[in-house]
Amino acid sequence: MDNHFKPKITLFHCINAFNEGASLPLTGADDFEMKIVKLPCSSMVKDVFLLRAFEAGSDGVLVLVCPEGECRYVEGNIRAKKRVEWVQNLLDEIGLNGKRLSICNISFGDEVATAQIIKKTLKDLDELGPNPAA
Amino acid sequence: MIVGEQKPIAEIKEIVASSKRLLILGCGTCVKTCFAGGEDEVATLASALRLAFKKEGREIEIEEFTIERQCEDEFIQESAPAIARNNSVLSLACGAGVQAVARRFARTPVLPGVNTTFIGVFESQGVFTEECTGCGDCKLALFGSICPVTRCAKKLLNGPCGGSQDGKCEVDPETNCAWHLIIDRLKSLGQMDNLMTYIPPKDWRLSNSGGPRKLVREDHII
Numbered sequence: 001m002d003n004h005f006k007p008k009i010t011l012f013h014c015i016n017a018f019n020e021g022a023s024l025p026l027t028g029a030d031d032f033e034m035k036i037v038k039l040p041c042s043s044m045v046k047d048v049f050l051l052r053a054f055e056a057g058s059d060g061v062l063v064l065v066c067p068e069g070e071c072r073y074v075e076g077n078i079r080a081k082k083r084v085e086w087v088q089n090l091l092d093e094i095g096l097n098g099k100r101l102s103i104c105n106i107s108f109g110d111e112v113a114t115a116q117i118i119k120k121t122l123k124d125l126d127e128l129g130p131n132p133a134a
Numbered sequence: 135m136i137v138g139e140q141k142p143i144a145e146i147k148e149i150v151a152s153s154k155r156l157l158i159l160g161c162g163t164c165v166k167t168c169f170a171g172g173e174d175e176v177a178t179l180a181s182a183l184r185l186a187f188k189k190e191g192r193e194i195e196i197e198e199f200t201i202e203r204q205c206e207d208e209f210i211q212e213s214a215p216a217i218a219r220n221n222s223v224l225s226l227a228c229g230a231g232v233q234a235v236a237r238r239f240a241r242t243p244v245l246p247g248v249n250t251t252f253i254g255v256f257e258s259q260g261v262f263t264e265e266c267t268g269c270g271d272c273k274l275a276l277f278g279s280i281c282p283v284t285r286c287a288k289k290l291l292n293g294p295c296g297g298s299q300d301g302k303c304e305v306d307p308e309t310n311c312a313w314h315l316i317i318d319r320l321k322s323l324g325q326m327d328n329l330m331t332y333i334p335p336k337d338w339r340l341s342n343s344g345g346p347r348k349l350v351r352e353d354h355i356i
Binding site: 046047048051054090094095133 | 142143144174177178181182184185186188189
């Protein structure tokens with residue numbers, strides 16, 4: 001593993017699942033870069049957006065969606081989950097490893113859970129290493 | 135509409151292996167509806183291929199373009215400047231579209247990115263079913279507009295085989311028995327007498343079994 005690896009994460013989120021202005025209880029914030037893309041609903045996250053995040057150099061992509069059954073638009077988070085699964089398979093097919101992409105349900109304002117998800121993503125990326133197509 | 139499915143990435147990578155400048159050409163009609171070759175699928179495939187090739191250290195320039203229909207010259211013409219900029223085309227149209235584009239551009243390889251599957255309908259979100267075989271001799275008027283040639287596994291034309299159970303085909307229990315559907319439909323239309331009409335053995339020369347077919351409309355030819 002590259003000791004100087006500073007992971008780049010792109011975070012797509014539904015505006016009803018996460019507030020990008022929230023102060024997350026995260027230590028080591030300088031050890032990674034995070035680009036945030038907010039969406040009016042997680043169903044707006046298209047396959048190509050996820051792939052282009054990797055093309056733009058992200059080592060990992062995280063999608064935060066509302067808890068199941070709580071999507072304001074009924075099924076947006078379910079659609080997002082299906083798209084993420086599709087792209088995970090695509091990433092496996094091209095040898096990038098689908099584990100670089102993940103989706104999590106999160107309640108609005110739950111900064112502790114969000115921080116845990118980001119920590120888990122960083123841990124996964126530490127094992128996966130840099131994006132081989134970056 | 136024509137229903138198709140995008141080829142696996144590994145196969146597409148092999149097909150375009152010798153390309154240095156590749157145009158991925160989408161088709162905005164049938165294959166767009168079945169999520170195989172519209173603008174979104176072109177963008178996704180282009181991005182996936184760029185990532186795959188970059189990972190392998192291979193250099194390839196990929197351009198994306200989608201036209202309304204790849205089976206008509208009027209629309210194909212719109213892609214001419216993009217085709218001129220590239221040394222091969224990966225068409226996400228059906229087989230007819232691939233060949234129509236190839237016919238127009240003699241010096242550019244036009245490669246298929248989609249497996250053309252069948253003539254079908256959009257049954258529900260994300261589900262497409264085969265409804266027509268293009269047999270060249272349509273008898274739907276007798277069958278309550280349900281085609282046994284396409285939808286009966288045994289292609290029976292003079293009644294059910296007797297093997298269906300609970301309205302499901304004995305060949306594939308996931309499939310509705312076409313004859314069960316036909317009889318239900320004829321009952322509701324009050325056309326059960328249609329079943330007394332004997333259908334002689336089908337002339338398959340009118341289908342693709344007779345070789346490629348051509349439709350000529352003299353009234354449209356000048």
